[in-house]
Amino acid sequence: MKKNDSLLKKVAKIASILGKISILALAVHIIIACALGVMYAYDIFLKEISTRYPFYILIVNFKSGLKADILSLFFFVDNELKIFVFFSLVMIFLATIRFLLAEENPLELFKAKNILMGNYSFSHIFLIIFALETIYSIIIIILGITPHIPILPHPVIVMVIAPVEEEIAARLVWIGIPLIIVDLAKDLARFSVTDLTRSIKKIPKKIIMGWGETNKISIVLTLISAAIFAQVHVKYGWDIWKFPSAFIAGIGLGMVFVKYGLLSSILLHFAWNSIMYIPLANTVLGLLYFIAGLIFLITRIFKRILVKNLEEKETTT
16 A cells, blocks of 8 residues: 555656646746747738738627627728737737736746645646647547648737637627626626626726636636637638637637636637747647646546545545
8 A cells, every 4th residue: 555655646746747847838838939929020010011900709690590700890090900919919918927927827836836636727727728639639630530721821810819809709708798797787686886886897807817716607608609719710711620629729718718817818829829830849848738738637537536535645644
């Protein structure tokens, strides 16, 4: 028994170290991605272009039988693409600063004694979603399926604009606004003007910082948002095999949005999209993220059993 206990402790220690290294690697990855984002944005700013770039939201088109679609709301003035790039960069920088200075920042998680059993942070969710996506990709390869991959636009659109625009279109519109309406409706049901006023004042904070915890309503909204998000990817450029991948990503982005807010979901999306543009990221970082994400996923699934075993060992020693 003692040999088994010592072996389990060694495995847990190694898993914890790998997890901590992955979390630090993610922080470095995001910082490098920010530098690349600025470089690609600078390339756009230098060019004499005035591309009409619409701001859009995701909708459900009832005329086509409950199918997801996009709706262009408005265009900016001249040089609207450059304006949107600048706005997106500001949002990403604010998100990065919050990530690096938050209570659950990478340095604090690295110092923590136990990152396997505690509450999962932004970094944990990113790594778990990465592991799930990798597992799905492996299954696709084993089945001999070759999904269609469209020709991607300029990197600044994929890396900088898409994370901001898609998080506003999918998460804010389909999760944030409904949750705000639910919160306000609860206050109206109590006929409390004070509570209603307080809730209205808290709206910006909830959007930026999140609701803290998930509930049944937010889970349902996250699933709906993920389904719409996935279907739009299938319709515009990809094929049906993109749906499971985008759906998994949509769930992770929705969880981060509810728990940590719009800035954090933008950052997760940005980190995800930037992987393909960082040299060796798909191989070196990809392998590290996959192993760490798999560890966190297994730990989360069997958390109750592991905690119970550890408690029993502590009582017997």
